Each structure stands twice: as C-alpha cells, then as structure tokens.
Amino acid sequence: MIIRQLFERESSTYTYLLGDEASREAVLIDPVDTELDLYLRLLSELDLRLVAALDTHVHADHITALGALRERTACTTMVGFAGEVDCASEGLEEGKIIRVGGIAIDVLYTPGHTDDSFCFLVQDGATRYLFSGDTLLIRGTGRTDFQNGDPAQLYASLHRKLLLLPDDTWVYPAHDYKGWTVSTIGEEKRTNPRLEPATEAAFIELMNNLDLPNPKMMDVAVPANRACGRQAEGRG
Amino acid sequence: MIIRQLFERESSTYTYLLGDEASREAVLIDPVDTELDLYLRLLSELDLRLVAALDTHVHADHITALGALRERTACTTMVGFAGEVDCASEGLEEGKIIRVGGIAIDVLYTPGHTDDSFCFLVQDGATRYLFSGDTLLIRGTGRTDFQNGDPAQLYASLHRKLLLLPDDTWVYPAHDYKGWTVSTIGEEKRTNPRLEPATEAAFIELMNNLDLPNPKMMDVAVPANRACGRQAEGRG
Numbered sequence: 095m096i097i098r099q100l101f102e103r104e105s106s107t108y109t110y111l112l113g114d115e116a117s118r119e120a121v122l123i124d125p126v127d128t129e130l131d132l133y134l135r136l137l138s139e140l141d142l143r144l145v146a147a148l149d150t151h152v153h154a155d156h157i158t159a160l161g162a163l164r165e166r167t168a169c170t171t172m173v174g175f176a177g178e179v180d181c182a183s184e185g186l187e188e189g190k191i192i193r194v195g196g197i198a199i200d201v202l203y204t205p206g207h208t209d210d211s212f213c214f215l216v217q218d219g220a221t222r223y224l225f226s227g228d229t230l231l232i233r234g235t236g237r238t239d240f241q242n243g244d245p246a247q248l249y250a251s252l253h254r255k256l257l258l259l260p261d262d263t264w265v266y267p268a269h270d271y272k273g274w275t276v277s278t279i280g281e282e283k284r285t286n287p288r289l290e291p292a293t294e295a296a297f298i299e300l301m302n303n304l305d306l307p308n309p310k311m312m313d314v315a316v317p318a319n320r321a322c323g324r325q326a327e328g329r330g
Numbered sequence: 331m332i333i334r335q336l337f338e339r340e341s342s343t344y345t346y347l348l349g350d351e352a353s354r355e356a357v358l359i360d361p362v363d364t365e366l367d368l369y370l371r372l373l374s375e376l377d378l379r380l381v382a383a384l385d386t387h388v389h390a391d392h393i394t395a396l397g398a399l400r401e402r403t404a405c406t407t408m409v410g411f412a413g414e415v416d417c418a419s420e421g422l423e424e425g426k427i428i429r430v431g432g433i434a435i436d437v438l439y440t441p442g443h444t445d446d447s448f449c450f451l452v453q454d455g456a457t458r459y460l461f462s463g464d465t466l467l468i469r470g471t472g473r474t475d476f477q478n479g480d481p482a483q484l485y486a487s488l489h490r491k492l493l494l495l496p497d498d499t500w501v502y503p504a505h506d507y508k509g510w511t512v513s514t515i516g517e518e519k520r521t522n523p524r525l526e527p528a529t530e531a532a533f534i535e536l537m538n539n540l541d542l543p544n545p546k547m548m549d550v551a552v553p554a555n556r557a558c559g560r561q562a563e564g565r566g
Binding site for chain 2 (some may be wrong): 098099100101102103129132136139140272273274275276281284285
C-alpha cells in the first residue's frame, strides 16, 4: 500500500493519500480545498486514480476539498451524516468497509469531538494504521464544546474503542500543532495527558474547563463543509 | 528502529529522530533551536537517550539546536567541517559510519548546495532511508548560489551518488514547502524537474538562472550555526 501524509499549514491539517499498488486506485482522507492542485499533481505523478474522498467529520477549521475533488475526478465522497451534507455521495456508519482496490478501510463511529466523527482503520500486512481524525491527537484529543461535541461520548470512543486496538497500531491524526507526525496507540496510552483521568467524570470535568477560543474559520468552514466545500460566494 | 519526522513551521524544516529499540540510544538530524523542549520531551516520552546530533550542513534559514542539545544531553555533535564550527565534537566525512546503538548511519559527502553538505543513509532490515538534507528535495533540490554552492558539484552528487541508490530508497529531505513529507529515489527520478536536464551543462544553466531571494534568516543563521546555534547576543 502506498501511504502519504500531507500537511496543510494554515489549519495544521494532515491529509492522507492511500493507494493500492496493484489496481492504482486511491483514496484521500481529510483533503483541504486550498491543496486541490497539489493532490491532483501527486495522484498523477504516482499514477493513481482517485476513487474516493473521505472526511473524518465536518471540520470547523478548514474547508474540505470533497466537492472539488468529486467535480474534478468523479470520485465517491463520504462523510458521516450524508443527509446533512447534501453533496456527499454516501454516508459513513459503524462497521462499514470501504474498498479501494485491495485496500479495506474499516469505519469506526467515534463521536465526542463532534457527533459525526469517524475513524478509519486500515491493515496492510501486519501493519495497522488508524486515521484518527480529531478523536485522538498526538498527546491530545479534539475539543468537545461545539458541533454537538460531548465529553462522555468522547471518553467512550477513546476508552471503549480506540484504546482497545493493539499497542503497535500507528495513529495518524487529522492535526498536529507542534509539528509531530505520527504516534502509536501504546505511546498515547503512556503519554497522552487527556487519557490520564481515571474516570469518565474526571475526563468530563477536564474537557468542560478547557476554555478554548473558537477556531478562526469556524463560521465559514462549518456551513461550507456541509455543502462539500462550496462557500456562499465561492465556486459553487 | 524508531523513526520520527518532526516539522518546524517557520523555516519548513524537517528534523528526524532515529532511535534504537534495544539500546534506547537515539540521534537527531537537523534539529532546530526553537524546538529544543519538544525534542527533550519526545526523547523522554519514548524512553530514548540522545547520544548524537547531526546537521546535514550549515543551514542558512534556521538556527541549529546542536549546541543547546550538547549542553542539555552531553550528546556528540557532528557537522561537515568541524574546523569551521568550533563547538562541534566531530566532523563528517565520506565513508564515515556513525553508530547509534544498533543503527549504522553511512555518511555520504554530497557537496553542491553548500560545500559542507552531507547525506545520511540508514538501513533497517530491507528498508533504506536517505536523509537527503538540501541536496535532494521532493520535486526539487537545494539552491547553489551561496555558501560555496556549486551546480556542477550538485549535479555530480545527485547523478553520480544519490540516484545510484535503489529506487525504493525512502527520501526524507530537510525541507518541504508544500507540505509533502517523503518520497523515494525512483519517484524523484521520474518526477523531479531538477533532474530533467540531460546534461551537466543544462543543469548548471538552470541553477544559475533561478534568481531566488536570500533566506530571511541567512545573515543571522549562518554565523550562529558556525557557533552551533549561539547567537552574538544569545544564550552563548
């Protein structure tokens, strides 16, 4: 499997390109609209054909490239609740398996950061990759104070789902703000301060008192992302 | 082998942490001074002990953390021409092998971007990693118009050394300005515009007409890096 991590600097977003070497089919996870030309260039240079583009959730800090990618490549677009995102081809749900050539992407429903948050698990030989969206970050987690976030749900998504994966599972998040690129489940169990609270109640207390400012693009990004990246006075 | 890629956003620098799982010894390649605390944190969290810190060359766009790391960890510091960098413990030279626990780092002399440019080649099982500094970038190369840069030397370093490595060798550069993180020798041979000129003369012509502005930190960074990261009115 071909795997490439790509960084969008304005929102510190990581986008992932996965490609199947035999069929040359590819998928993008969490693509950002400003990087569209770079994705098309890389796909072409690697001789890959984009068949699907996925968002782990409706992002509040950048505008998705899903709509633009579908226009340019006719790929399938998938987000959590397709009913609320009118241009997504398909919705995501727990247990769904997305096939991209020989790559099988297991869909995990992991609400908490938002109520439409999903993670993607891919196995390549003995190697497991978790694309953890904003649910599990390197030494952090997504916040839970907007877009139907819920700290109790996040606690369950972490402790009763993601942390049950084998310790050597690679964790590839949707963001990192300190320049780190990857972690593992075992490493996060040992070092992530958000996984330290011993009880659900203590975690909820922690999350409800973070007092974070809103993302600077939130008022633009959330409505635009519900239209697959089309802004009110945009290209749509 | 543990390998981590770390990104410093101001100068778009990639720093690499390599760690030997058995001995827990580690090395940093191209560390940036502003990230010192993050390196020490990551080393501690991964239970690694820093024994060496290397620069691929004297950088013009950021200040090295070599001096500060040596003060904090007593690691060995190595740069190309140690005679010109008075606080480096050791110089680098073609053919040298740096041992960090069970990791063997082959030193390749690759002048051209600067006259003190080196690359590092590491083999882990069947996997080869080239830490290519500014000599070979993803779809680019370092410039050759200052610090004793020389396009003819760069042409030789690329075509008579790096491109002779197997096509599946991973290429991890010191910078990327478009958010891409890794490539391979085969991919660069196929796609890198700087590798297109068919003759040395055409490459020299290309490199001599790039007409690039100087890096914004050049006047500060080069003298500071010759003092291992100590600025005139700095912490030295």
